[in-house]
Amino acid sequence: MKVKFFAHLQTFTGCDGIDIPVSQKITPDELWAALEKKFPGILHYKTPTRLARNFVYADTDSVFHDGDEIALIPPVSGG
Amino acid sequence: MNSPLIEIRITENALVPHEPVANGSGAVVDFSGIVRGEEHGQPIRALEYQAYQPMAERQIERLIHELLAEFPCTSVRVSHRVGVIQVGECAIALQVAALHRGPAFSFATAFMDRLKQEVPIWKVKAIPSTPA
Numbered sequence: 391m392k393v394k395f396f397a398h399l400q401t402f403t404g405c406d407g408i409d410i411p412v413s414q415k416i417t418p419d420e421l422w423a424a425l426e427k428k429f430p431g432i433l434h435y436k437t438p439t440r441l442a443r444n445f446v447y448a449d450t451d452s453v454f455h456d457g458d459e460i461a462l463i464p465p466v467s468g469g
Numbered sequence: 470m471n472s473p474l475i476e477i478r479i480t481e482n483a484l485v486p487h488e489p490v491a492n493g494s495g496a497v498v499d500f501s502g503i504v505r506g507e508e509h510g511q512p513i514r515a516l517e518y519q520a521y522q523p524m525a526e527r528q529i530e531r532l533i534h535e536l537l538a539e540f541p542c543t544s545v546r547v548s549h550r551v552g553v554i555q556v557g558e559c560a561i562a563l564q565v566a567a568l569h570r571g572p573a574f575s576f577a578t579a580f581m582d583r584l585k586q587e588v589p590i591w592k593v594k595a596i597p598s599t600p601a
Contacts, residue, residue: 396521397591442589445524461521461589468518468525468549468590469502469561469581 391416391454393425394461399439403429412456421454438465473537474544477529479522479590481552487564494543494566496573500581502561504554508595515596518551518560521589525549528588536579540572545580549590 394407410416410424418441426433441448442461454460474492490497504516533545546564554560563580567573584590 394521396519396589397593442521442524445521445527461524463521463524463589464591466586466589467592468520468588469585 391456392459393421394459396461397464399432399435399462399464402432402435412454415453415455417453418448418450421460435462435464439463471543473542474546475530475533476544476546476548477526477533478548479520479525480548480550482550484548484550484559484562487546487548487562490544490564490566492543492566493568494573495568496570497564497566498570498573498577500561500563500565500577501559502563502581504556504558504560506556506598508592511595512598513556513595514598515553515555516560516592517553517594517596518549519591519593520549520551522551524589529584532580532583532587536576536583540567540576540579542567542572542576545576547580551590553596 391410391412392407393410395403400406422433422436440463442463443452443454443458506512529547542565544566548562550560563577565573565577
């Protein structure tokens with residue numbers, strides 16, 4: 391599963407994304423826990439950050455699968 | 470009414486004004502978002518924008534369709550620039566055409582409000598003015 395970072399989360403992680411092996415499925419909270427192991431402190435950004443699955447905003451009930459593209463979407467500021 | 474014309478573009482290139490519409494619309498609203506010379510009270514010379522482009526395009530399209538159900542329009546054109554944009558240059562250009570001015574103005578206002586809340590585009594860096 392590909393996980394993409396944007397804006398200040400790219401600065402925090404030092405990269406624009408990572409691949410996370412997923413055997414079957416993973417919940418948003420499990421994804422955040424996996425990210426915290428790899429990037430300690432990233433949970434600090436959890437509250438204002440939305441998750442997107444395959445280019446659509448996810449919700450707390452979403453389930454992510456291997457092959458999905460997940461994005462961490464910090465508060466946006468376009469326009 | 471025929472299906473509205475919808476154009477969405479996210480580009481690193483400088484934006485040029487949208488061509489006038491010629492579809493019988495009685496109202497055309499053109500909005501340009503321009504980079505100002507200060508950010509958080511500090512003088513700047515440019516802003517750098519970043520987009521999650523495939524999702525931003527989908528979100529803009531979804532947003533347009535949602536708003537068209539509320540404010541019927543004949544065409545909507547959106548161009549958003551990314552990368553480094555100098556002060557005075559255009560970051561976003563929106564053109565909305567409708568039969569009458571009411572839905573065109575309402576659409577444009579609602580679209581810009583929601584773009585700033587929902588579409589994954591970010592100002593990632595304010596580039597300060599260099600002292601003379």
